[in-house]
Amino acid sequence: MKGNFDTQVQVLKYRVLRKVAESYLNGTLTKDINNIPKEISPGPKPTMRCCIYKERAIAAERVQLALGGNEKDPNTIEVIQAACDQCPLGGMEVTSACRGCLAHRCQQACPRNAISFGPDHRCQIDPNLCIKCGLCSKACQYGAIIKHVRPCETACKIHAIKPNEEGISVVDEEKCTRCGACSFACPFGAIMDKSYILKCLDMCKQNEEGKINAYMVVAPSVSSQFHYCKLTQVITGIERLGFHHVVEAALGADLVAYAESKELAEKGFLLSSCCPAFVRYVRTSFPELADHISHNLSPMARIAQYIKETDPKAKVCFVGPCIAKKMEQFREDSAPYVDCVITFEELQAMIDAKGIDLASLPETPLDNASYFGRIFARSGGLSDAVKEGIKEHGLEESFTPKTLNVSGLDNIRAALMQVKAGKNDFNFLEGMACAGGCIGGPCCLTHEIRDAADVDKYGHLSKETTIKGAVEGILAIHSWDDK
Amino acid sequence: MVTIRVCVGSSCHLKGSYEVIDLFKNEIKSRNLIDKVELKAAFCLNQCSHPGVAIQVNDKVIPGCSKETFHDIFEKEVMPLLA
Numbered sequence: 001m002k003g004n005f006d007t008q009v010q011v012l013k014y015r016v017l018r019k020v021a022e023s024y025l026n027g028t029l030t031k032d033i034n035n036i037p038k039e040i041s042p043g044p045k046p047t048m049r050c051c052i053y054k055e056r057a058i059a060a061e062r063v064q065l066a067l068g069g070n071e072k073d074p075n076t077i078e079v080i081q082a083a084c085d086q087c088p089l090g091g092m093e094v095t096s097a098c099r100g101c102l103a104h105r106c107q108q109a110c111p112r113n114a115i116s117f118g119p120d121h122r123c124q125i126d127p128n129l130c131i132k133c134g135l136c137s138k139a140c141q142y143g144a145i146i147k148h149v150r151p152c153e154t155a156c157k158i159h160a161i162k163p164n165e166e167g168i169s170v171v172d173e174e175k176c177t178r179c180g181a182c183s184f185a186c187p188f189g190a191i192m193d194k195s196y197i198l199k200c201l202d203m204c205k206q207n208e209e210g211k212i213n214a215y216m217v218v219a220p221s222v223s224s225q226f227h228y229c230k231l232t233q234v235i236t237g238i239e240r241l242g243f244h245h246v247v248e249a250a251l252g253a254d255l256v257a258y259a260e261s262k263e264l265a266e267k268g269f270l271l272s273s274c275c276p277a278f279v280r281y282v283r284t285s286f287p288e289l290a291d292h293i294s295h296n297l298s299p300m301a302r303i304a305q306y307i308k309e310t311d312p313k314a315k316v317c318f319v320g321p322c323i324a325k326k327m328e329q330f331r332e333d334s335a336p337y338v339d340c341v342i343t344f345e346e347l348q349a350m351i352d353a354k355g356i357d358l359a360s361l362p363e364t365p366l367d368n369a370s371y372f373g374r375i376f377a378r379s380g381g382l383s384d385a386v387k388e389g390i391k392e393h394g395l396e397e398s399f400t401p402k403t404l405n406v407s408g409l410d411n412i413r414a415a416l417m418q419v420k421a422g423k424n425d426f427n428f429l430e431g432m433a434c435a436g437g438c439i440g441g442p443c444c445l446t447h448e449i450r451d452a453a454d455v456d457k458y459g460h461l462s463k464e465t466t467i468k469g470a471v472e473g474i475l476a477i478h479s480w481d482d483k
Numbered sequence: 484m485v486t487i488r489v490c491v492g493s494s495c496h497l498k499g500s501y502e503v504i505d506l507f508k509n510e511i512k513s514r515n516l517i518d519k520v521e522l523k524a525a526f527c528l529n530q531c532s533h534p535g536v537a538i539q540v541n542d543k544v545i546p547g548c549s550k551e552t553f554h555d556i557f558e559k560e561v562m563p564l565l566a
Contacts, residue, residue, distance in 0.1 A: 215526065235493075244527065245492055245526050245527035246493075247492075247493075247526055248493075307526060310488075310491075310523060310524045310525050310526055311525065311526065364493070364494075364531070365493045365494050365497055366493050367493045367496055367497050368491070368492075368493055368496060463496065463497055469501075472501075473491065473500065473501030473504050473505075474491055474524050
């Protein structure tokens with residue numbers, strides 16, 4: 001593996017995906033399937049859990065997810081019960097660092113009078129009164145009070161994951177937006193997304209047999225993913241994997257921005273439709289606002305639709321940092337166009353399974369979209385593109401776009417509450433479930449903080465500098481009206 | 484009906500697909516061929532290594548279309564099919 005992952009959980013997930021892909025490519029998957037857990041945890045000593053048997057049992061569950069997961073579970077992410085370490089439930093703990101001081105700042109800070117002192121003068125917290133606000137912890141000068149939080153619960157900004165009676169985390173399927181924040185946050189790798197790599201590899205096979213033309217649509221965030229080689233080599237690598245051609249999802253973003261800016265000027269108020277987790281959140285938690293969601297397809301579905309218009313033999317697979325897109329592929333409006341969705345992690349696993357050394361490959365250009373299509377990868381990019389679209393349509397004088405871009409479901413909730421109360425001073429809400437936009441997606445190879453400026457830099461490499469420049473050539477082909 | 488497909492894949496796009504599309508549109512209009520010629524886009528006609536833009540006239544793939552070669556290609560590859 002040449003790629004660098006942030007965490008050992010990602011490495012483990014990668015190893016399973018790669019093994020499954022290798023076996024599929026060798027045509028030995030059925031035979032190998034029961035041996036993969038042993039290869040992941042060869043033993044004799046455990047390296048991750050209490051014993052190798054538990055390690056292997058969990059690995060077997062990961063194999064199942066790599067094969068597509070539990071069909072009866074409608075969610076795109078699943079909690080591997082055996083892997084959930086049943087982290088301490090949220091709450092305050094007074095540690096031995098408490099010196100039984102005189103100041104009692106902890107007691108002063110507590111809004112619920114939950115703190116008293118024992119015969120040893122040390123702090124005691126009444127769990128029935130404590131609301132886990134953490135103020136005592138902040139007040140203690142010795143750092144003697146710890147606030148326990150479950151990483152998955154902290155990551156889920158809409159409280160859709162909670163422990164059951166046994167202390168195992170359970171996802172509220174209805175509430176869950178499939179953003180995948182919990183999945184990346186879990187330190188034990190107990191929450192994993194279903195994988196469709198076999199579907200993807202089957203597309204490659206059918207393409208090589210000449211039965212279909214397999215297209216890979218790549219998310220604009222690809223620019224910051226493969227640090228060890230050039231993006232142009234990644235494109236060659238995708239073609240070597242068995243794809244006919246690679247197209248930028250950002251061209252779909254250009255098409256969306258072009259249409260959505262017009263729609264905004266006509267309707268006067270819109271919620272964006274690009275992020276499937278945002279769309280689902282609006283539909284499930286703010287159904288009264290669902291009519292305001294833009295009627296445009298997402299960039300992924302829009303470009304897939306366009307590809308299928310140009311080529312009746314086309315099948316389309318999308319690759320990105322996103323788990324929610326895996327849900328979107330089955331949504332009624334996207335399903336006719338998108339045949340498969342995979343993540344950057346999974347692409348890395350398949351490329352390595354096929355023995356493709358990206359850094360040694362020749363370069364293949366990737367340039368379909370404009371600057372504006374490409375900056376959809378960061379929070380605020382869609383808003384910028386919609387404003388540009390209004391300008392390019394010449395609608396500036398009749399309509400003034402007032403955009404608000406929010407990322408992270410907690411911030412989104414606050415913005416939607418404003419809309420619900422009619423107190424919004426914006427007429428376009430760009431909602432992105434992941435903090436910072438798609439570049440903060442859960443299935444990025446690495447999650448270091450990226451400057452939005454890096455996305456813009458990639459955007460500026462586009463041949464086309466305007467949305468019109470990127471879309472009119474391909475749209476005009478279907479119309480004989482003069483511009 | 485003659486179908487012309489212009490490649491708009493990355494490689495051809497960088498070499499001027501959209502200019503070629505405009506050339507075709509103007510030519511088809513000025514020759515009054517709108518009802519006889521269908522203009523479409525295509526993603527990759529597997530001619531990436533050739534200079535110029537790849538096009539496909541009915542089943543025939545023709546690499547190297549550009550401002551310079553356009554008129555010649557139109558006369559030799561498109562017009563005979565309409566005769």
